[in-house]
Amino acid sequence: MPSPISRRLRDxxxxxxxxxxxxxxxxxxxxxxxxxWNQRRVDSxxxxxxxxxxxxxxxxxxxVNGNRERFMTQVGRYGQQALAHADxxxxxxxxxWRTVLAYFQAGQFYAYSREGNAFDEMRDxxxxxxIQDSQLRSQLAFYYxxxxxxxxxxxxxxxxxxxxxxxRSVTPMPVQDYIWAHCFRILxxxxxxxxxxxxxxxxxxxEARDILARYAQVPELSRELRFWLSSQRVAALNSPxxxxxxxxxxxxxEAELKR
Numbered sequence: 001m002p003s004p005i006s007r008r009l010r011d012x013x014x015x016x017x018x019x020x021x022x023x024x025x026x027x028x029x030x031x032x033x034x035x036x037w038n039q040r041r042v043d044s045x046x047x048x049x050x051x052x053x054x055x056x057x058x059x060x061x062x063x064v065n066g067n068r069e070r071f072m073t074q075v076g077r078y079g080q081q082a083l084a085h086a087d088x089x090x091x092x093x094x095x096x097w098r099t100v101l102a103y104f105q106a107g108q109f110y111a112y113s114r115e116g117n118a119f120d121e122m123r124d125x126x127x128x129x130x131i132q133d134s135q136l137r138s139q140l141a142f143y144y145x146x147x148x149x150x151x152x153x154x155x156x157x158x159x160x161x162x163x164x165x166x167x168r169s170v171t172p173m174p175v176q177d178y179i180w181a182h183c184f185r186i187l188x189x190x191x192x193x194x195x196x197x198x199x200x201x202x203x204x205x206x207e208a209r210d211i212l213a214r215y216a217q218v219p220e221l222s223r224e225l226r227f228w229l230s231s232q233r234v235a236a237l238n239s240p241x242x243x244x245x246x247x248x249x250x251x252x253x254e255a256e257l258k259r
Contacts, residue, residue: 047130048257053118054140055253062246064113067193069239071110072232074196079106079229085212086222096208097201103215104171104179105196106225107164112157116144136256139249149242156235157242163224170214170221178202 081102084090092098119140122128131137143149168176183199186192201208215221 044130046127047132050118050122050127050130051253051257054122055250055257057115057118058246058250058253060115061113062243062250064192065239065243065246068110068112069236071108071194071196072235075106075108075110076229076232076236078102078108078196079225079232082106083222083225083229086215086225095201096205096212097203100171100175100208100211101179101183101199103167103212103221104176105183106228107161107167108184108196109160109164110194112153114144114149114153119144131256133252133256136252139252143245143249152238152242156231156238159231159235161224161228161231163221163228166218166221166224167215170218172211175203175211 078101081092081099083106085092085099085102092102122130128137128140131140179199182202183197185195185197187195203211
């Protein structure tokens with residue numbers, strides 16, 4: 001059966017043919033517009049889902065790294081006490097046990113958090129273009145992928161010191177077991193909050209002094225401890241800037257999600 005347009009052309013009804021053609025074209029354009037609108041709505045939903053997950057990762061970073069900062073302050077304090085004994089023979093508050101504890105706790109470590117799972121998934125799927133704000137895309141890329149942040153995370157913020165291995169290699173296992181059971185806590189919750197806590201001595205003064213004498217026979221310990229304390233100081237200088245970057249990015253994400 002010939003189409004209405006064909007019939008009108010055959011009958012030389014040029015005006016009717018033009019009107020029918022216009023109706024067809026308008027129908028196609030409207031359908032395309034509706035399809036594009038639906039796609040934009042789908043893309044906007046996907047972008048908001050990604051950004052919501054990235055925001056959740058960022059909030060986790062801020063909580064975890066806040067806990068890490070408090071924990072590493074404790075570690076640094078123990079390290080100063082241990083170094084005072086290594087350099088000058090000063091016991092922590094006159095206690096051989098508390099000095100042993102200081103040596104051991106000075107080797108503790110808390111991983112720096114930069115959770116990039118949601119951002120990585122978005123990038124790998126080729127979906128970064130879903131973020132319409134180019135400045136926000138740049139901020140996200142800098143926070144998660146810049147060479148400066150990657151190098152700082154690997155070489156500074158997540159440096160695992162040799163001192164950690166060596167102090168554990170010369171501390172008797174019963175003492176280590178006691179410290180883990182009574183002088184260390186991981187608090188419940190998703191932010192992996194850890195605490196170093198004071199604890200009574202499980203050994204006599206003579207045995208504690210023997211352990212300190214054993215430490216003195218390993219000259220590498222004091223050198224490694226100095227390096228570890230120095231690294232912590234540099235990391236502490238970097239932390240405020242990184243936290244500020246995270247807070248600014250958090251504000252941008254929250255504003256974007258409210259649009």
